[in-house]
Amino acid sequence: MGMLRRLDLRADTLPRAAVLRGIVPRAAIDVDAALEIVRPIVDAVRERGVEAALEYTERFDKVRPASVRVPAAALAEALGTLDPAVRAALETSISRARAVHAEQRRADVVTKVVPGGTVTERFVPVRRVGLYAPGGLAVYPSSVVMNVVPAQAAGVESLVVASPPQADNGGLPHPTILAAAALLGVDEVWAVGGAQCVALLAHGGTDTSGEDLEPVDMVTGPGNIYLTAAKRLLRGLIGIDAEAGTTEIAVLADDTADPVHVAADLISQAEHDPNAASVLVTTSEAVADAVDAALAPMVGSTKHTERIRTALSGPQSGTILVANLDDGIAVVDAYAAEHLEIQTADAAAVAARVRNAGAIFVGAWSPVSLGDYCAGSNHVLPTGGCARHSGGLSTQTFLRGIHVVEYTEQALRDVADQVVTLAVAEDLPAHGEAVSARFAR
Numbered sequence: 001m002g003m004l005r006r007l008d009l010r011a012d013t014l015p016r017a018a019v020l021r022g023i024v025p026r027a028a029i030d031v032d033a034a035l036e037i038v039r040p041i042v043d044a045v046r047e048r049g050v051e052a053a054l055e056y057t058e059r060f061d062k063v064r065p066a067s068v069r070v071p072a073a074a075l076a077e078a079l080g081t082l083d084p085a086v087r088a089a090l091e092t093s094i095s096r097a098r099a100v101h102a103e104q105r106r107a108d109v110v111t112k113v114v115p116g117g118t119v120t121e122r123f124v125p126v127r128r129v130g131l132y133a134p135g136g137l138a139v140y141p142s143s144v145v146m147n148v149v150p151a152q153a154a155g156v157e158s159l160v161v162a163s164p165p166q167a168d169n170g171g172l173p174h175p176t177i178l179a180a181a182a183l184l185g186v187d188e189v190w191a192v193g194g195a196q197c198v199a200l201l202a203h204g205g206t207d208t209s210g211e212d213l214e215p216v217d218m219v220t221g222p223g224n225i226y227l228t229a230a231k232r233l234l235r236g237l238i239g240i241d242a243e244a245g246t247t248e249i250a251v252l253a254d255d256t257a258d259p260v261h262v263a264a265d266l267i268s269q270a271e272h273d274p275n276a277a278s279v280l281v282t283t284s285e286a287v288a289d290a291v292d293a294a295l296a297p298m299v300g301s302t303k304h305t306e307r308i309r310t311a312l313s314g315p316q317s318g319t320i321l322v323a324n325l326d327d328g329i330a331v332v333d334a335y336a337a338e339h340l341e342i343q344t345a346d347a348a349a350v351a352a353r354v355r356n357a358g359a360i361f362v363g364a365w366s367p368v369s370l371g372d373y374c375a376g377s378n379h380v381l382p383t384g385g386c387a388r389h390s391g392g393l394s395t396q397t398f399l400r401g402i403h404v405v406e407y408t409e410q411a412l413r414d415v416a417d418q419v420v421t422l423a424v425a426e427d428l429p430a431h432g433e434a435v436s437a438r439f440a441r
């Protein structure tokens with residue numbers, strides 16, 4: 001018996017997608033329970049601002065920062081003392097991400113509907129955003145890059161990066177987080193994490209220095225269940241991105257896959273969190289056995305053995321045996337993984353048939369770790385099945401399409417009867433009268 005529990009769907013006719021969704025491994029994440037935990041935190045920060053945020057920070061992060069806003073000198077110092085190799089790697093990550101995200105910005109679209117009648121979709125950036133970089137079990141300077149690059153590409157005018165303070169960095173966020181922000185040209189960083197962070201970003205407050213902490217219009221970025229629950233609670237007051245919670249990887253493999261590559265990639269995402277999900281979907285029992293055999297020594301020899309072992313042996317992880325690749329695609333579509341690797345013959349053709357995934361990594365040389373840091377793609381991706389309806393963070397996330405409608409008198413006259421007819425059909429005659437009043441005189 002390997003570390004991954006096994007589900008054999010080869011003998012069955014696959015059930016329809018809705019049923020399959022209930023069968024695939026999934027963490028029993030109790031968002032309702034998390035909502036109840038974070039509600040008092042959000043309420044307290046709304047009522048008592050920074051003082052409440054600092055109390056929760058002391059409780060959860062075991063440190064009380066001198067101020068929420070990180071002093072400019074600390075940002076400069078972090079960049080000045082950054083390991084040159086890490087700086088060069090971050091620069092590679094930033095330049096590749098910038099190349100991809102610059103091309104995601106859609107131009108305004110002007111449609112001439114009829115002579116004299118146009119509808120323009122004008123894309124306008126959100127004015128001020130809060131970008132979250134996690135800092136609990138691990139710290140994620142890469143998430144600073146993945147948030148900031150699309151926001152800047154969209155033309156966001158004012159942005160704040162937030163990350164939990166670290167007890168071993170004097171109550172400042174991790175130095176590499178600060179350095180990454182500085183490298184990207186961000187000058188506003190807040191030392192606050194979790195639900196209290198989202199609440200403070202949404203409501204604003206007065207810092208310990210007396211400085212105004214201006215609220216934001218939108219909060220994006222990945223985080224644990226408490227952050228996710230707070231984003232859900234505050235949605236509406238602020239915009240949010242798709243829920244990017246605890247990491248998931250699914251690998252669709254046939255008998256051409258290299259079991260050591262597959263095992264390494266399953267481990268790489270399990271490293272994030274004991275609740276992370278690693279799922280192998282394969283047509284080959286031999287590959288499943290070989291992956292199991294490879295996992296044990298590899299898990300034992302890596303740094304975060306216990307966290308990885310817990311993630312791989314949890315109910316959210318496992319191997320699913322399928323009869324053929326068609327069934328494999330049906331299973332990965334039902335799962336809708338945050339990250340999906342295709343390790344099969346003719347991987348590009350298989351990938352083209354997948355409908356639901358946050359990001360797809362094609363073939364033997366495109367592991368998820370590449371996408372985590374340096375592919376140019378974004379790593380803030382939907383989890384928990386949200387990839388069925390949402391995409392990852394992109395430049396468009398920070399842009400709103402505003403419809404600008406402009407008709408001439410004649411163009412309105414030409415369609416007036418149809419507007420009146422539909423208004424009457426909806427029993428909203430005043431809608432029609434707003435048009436006919438213009439032509440009554």
Ligand code: NAD
Pocket residue numbers: 037060061133134135136137138140143164192193194195196222223224225226227243244245246247272273276338379380381382383
């Ligand atoms: P985090 O910054 O999300 O969480 C730390 C914060 O959690 C703390 O500051 C604290 O405020 C809060 N917290 C901790 N225990 C709490 C409790 N009992 N009650 C209320 N609040 C509490 O960092 P993390 O914990 O390391 O989680 C990061 C997550 O982000 C991981 O699960 C990782 O897989 C995920 N991630 C996802 C993506 C993605 O795109 N989906 C990318 C990177 C990371």
